[in-house]
Amino acid sequence: MIETKQKAADPCVMVIFGATGDLTKRKLFPALYYLAKDGFLPENFAIIGVGRQELSGASFRKQIISDLKSFIGKDVDRKLVKWFEDRTYYTGGDFDDDKALFSDIKNLLDEVTNTHEIPKNYFYYMAIPPFLFSNVANKIVKNGLGKQDEGFWRRFIFEKPFGKDLESAKKLNSELLEILEENQIYRIDHYLGKETVQNILVFRFGNSIFEPIWNRNYVDHVQITVAEDLGVGTRGGYYDKAGALRDMVPNHIFQLITLTAMEPPVSFEADAVRDEQAKILQAIQLFSPEDVLNKTVRGQYDENEINGESLKAYRDVENVPANSNTETYAALKLSIDNWRWAGVPFYVRTGKRMPKKHTTILIQFKKAPFMLFRDTEIDHLTTNRIVLHIQPDESITLHFGAKIPGPLVKMGTVDMDFDYSEHFGETVSTGYERLLYDCMVGDATLFQRADMVEASWCVVSPILDVWEALPARNFPNYKAGTWGPKEADELLESDGHKWKNNID
Numbered sequence: 001m002i003e004t005k006q007k008a009a010d011p012c013v014m015v016i017f018g019a020t021g022d023l024t025k026r027k028l029f030p031a032l033y034y035l036a037k038d039g040f041l042p043e044n045f046a047i048i049g050v051g052r053q054e055l056s057g058a059s060f061r062k063q064i065i066s067d068l069k070s071f072i073g074k075d076v077d078r079k080l081v082k083w084f085e086d087r088t089y090y091t092g093g094d095f096d097d098d099k100a101l102f103s104d105i106k107n108l109l110d111e112v113t114n115t116h117e118i119p120k121n122y123f124y125y126m127a128i129p130p131f132l133f134s135n136v137a138n139k140i141v142k143n144g145l146g147k148q149d150e151g152f153w154r155r156f157i158f159e160k161p162f163g164k165d166l167e168s169a170k171k172l173n174s175e176l177l178e179i180l181e182e183n184q185i186y187r188i189d190h191y192l193g194k195e196t197v198q199n200i201l202v203f204r205f206g207n208s209i210f211e212p213i214w215n216r217n218y219v220d221h222v223q224i225t226v227a228e229d230l231g232v233g234t235r236g237g238y239y240d241k242a243g244a245l246r247d248m249v250p251n252h253i254f255q256l257i258t259l260t261a262m263e264p265p266v267s268f269e270a271d272a273v274r275d276e277q278a279k280i281l282q283a284i285q286l287f288s289p290e291d292v293l294n295k296t297v298r299g300q301y302d303e304n305e306i307n308g309e310s311l312k313a314y315r316d317v318e319n320v321p322a323n324s325n326t327e328t329y330a331a332l333k334l335s336i337d338n339w340r341w342a343g344v345p346f347y348v349r350t351g352k353r354m355p356k357k358h359t360t361i362l363i364q365f366k367k368a369p370f371m372l373f374r375d376t377e378i379d380h381l382t383t384n385r386i387v388l389h390i391q392p393d394e395s396i397t398l399h400f401g402a403k404i405p406g407p408l409v410k411m412g413t414v415d416m417d418f419d420y421s422e423h424f425g426e427t428v429s430t431g432y433e434r435l436l437y438d439c440m441v442g443d444a445t446l447f448q449r450a451d452m453v454e455a456s457w458c459v460v461s462p463i464l465d466v467w468e469a470l471p472a473r474n475f476p477n478y479k480a481g482t483w484g485p486k487e488a489d490e491l492l493e494s495d496g497h498k499w500k501n502n503i504d
């Protein structure tokens with residue numbers, strides 16, 4: 001029995017399609033464990049794993065519980081593990097078969113809801129390859145398991161990627177909206193499960209001192225960096241079909257942009273927040289083919305040797321063609337055409353095999369208007385910036401100028417830091433806890449709506465079209481372990497700016 005310290009979610013059954021996969025093992029079960037540990041799961045709760053492998057419930061439980069124990073480590077709470085063991089089930093079969101697997105699921109749902117006295121609230125987690133999303137949702141609905149009624153709900157979480165371009169995202173949305181209500185669809189972007197990402201809203205709208213300067217009158221430009229030090233590892237086959245732009249920009253990076261740039265919502269209701277986010281996505285200036293040439297940069301990493309370690313070129317990764325033209329780096333200069341942001345460039349970049357794992361949003365403010373210190377040793381003024389560090393460390397830094405002590409007027413730059421873990425203590429989380437909980441309580445604020453997904457692809461698809469029509473001729477064009485191709489530096493230099501790389 002778990003102790004309920006907080007408001008526990010609604011009693012329900014979670015049905016995971018793709019329960020034998022990596023996401024279930026590394027994220028979903030650990031996230032459920034942490035939720036239960038903090039009292040956020042109801043006592044009347046069960047999990048049904050669904051996969052294509054014919055496994056017995058016992059062998060699925062054995063595997064998943066052993067994975068959970070090794071994930072949590074020595075502090076694992078054995079009573080809690082047992083609690084999960086008692087309410088985890090499995091059924092397997094052919095996803096293409098209209099009947100057999102889905103009637104097994106139906107029978108199992110009847111059994112577990114009886115056993116654990118759960119009302120018929122179900123949420124389906126699609127931890128499966130995206131090409132199966134619509135097909136599986138269809139079969140759930142056809143078998144009478146998708147319709148909500150008075151007294152119980154049915155919700156569907158779809159993993160990313162949601163479409164691979166505008167056309168496929170529209171098709172998927174329309175297929176799902178034919179069988180489900182929009183309020184049943186939860187398009188997940190796990191970036192929004194991160195505390196710092198959620199804190200952007202609190203930082204901006206829970207304080208009165210930042211909002212007055214958060215606009216074109218004070219902000220010179222914004223830089224968003226989502227850098228990874230790792231290469232593509234064993235995911236070469238998947239990654240080569242996606243590339244950096246598809247993999248990171250229409251989802252994670254655009255979420256960061258919308259939270260940074262949106263107007264204050266009228267409330268924290270899901271649609272009030274998402275309406276404001278959607279307006280930002282619609283205000284991003286679309287690229288003409290010429291803009292794609294002038295305002296975007298793509299790159300692919302080459303081999304390199306760093307501190308005695310040799311790093312392979314992308315083209316040498318397993319399952320990546322030796323002549324691959326897939327980008328592992330993308331940088332864009334975006335404009336948001338609205339009253340608040342007109343004329344303020346938003347530079348964004350993302351890449352694999354960069355010097356460090358590092359996600360930041362940097363708000364660069366304009367220079368002070370008047371050089372008061374002309375006759376002193378200060379020959380240039382530092383500019384102010386606020387940096388929201390999203391990962392690996394979650395913190396916020398304000399950068400400003402201060403007088404260096406001494407008889408002369410000399411200026412130094414200093415940082416004021418707020419560090420999440422120093423202040424609030426370390427919290428262990430996978431980033432999925434909040435999102436799973438929100439789905440169970442019916443709060444879709446942190447999930448993408450159909451119009452947001454399509455507005456994102458409207459921006460990205462024209463870039464992909466030009467990149468596909470004109471394959472890069474200079475790949476590989478940056479060395480593994482560096483900050484990307486020189487063209488990305490030039491993109492900012494032509495505006496008199498520079499990427500800020502070392503802002504720990």
Ligand SMILES: NC(=O)c1ccc[n+]([C@@H]2O[C@H](COP(=O)([O-])OP(=O)(O)OC[C@H]3O[C@@H](n4cnc5c(N)ncnc54)[C@H](OP(=O)(O)O)[C@@H]3O)[C@@H](O)[C@H]2O)c1
Nearest residue numbers: 018019020021022023024052095127128129130159160161
């Ligand atoms: N892993 C992550 O950290 C992560 C992060 C973000 C998004 N995602 C998304 O989450 C989803 C699942 O990712 P994953 O990493 O868990 O993938 P995975 O390890 O490849 O597992 C996918 C699951 O789907 C099943 N599956 C694969 N092909 C199938 C088919 N044709 N018919 C029926 N079942 C099939 C697999 O069954 P078998 O075990 O039998 O192969 C497995 O249970 C994907 O949409 C992915 O893009 C994953």
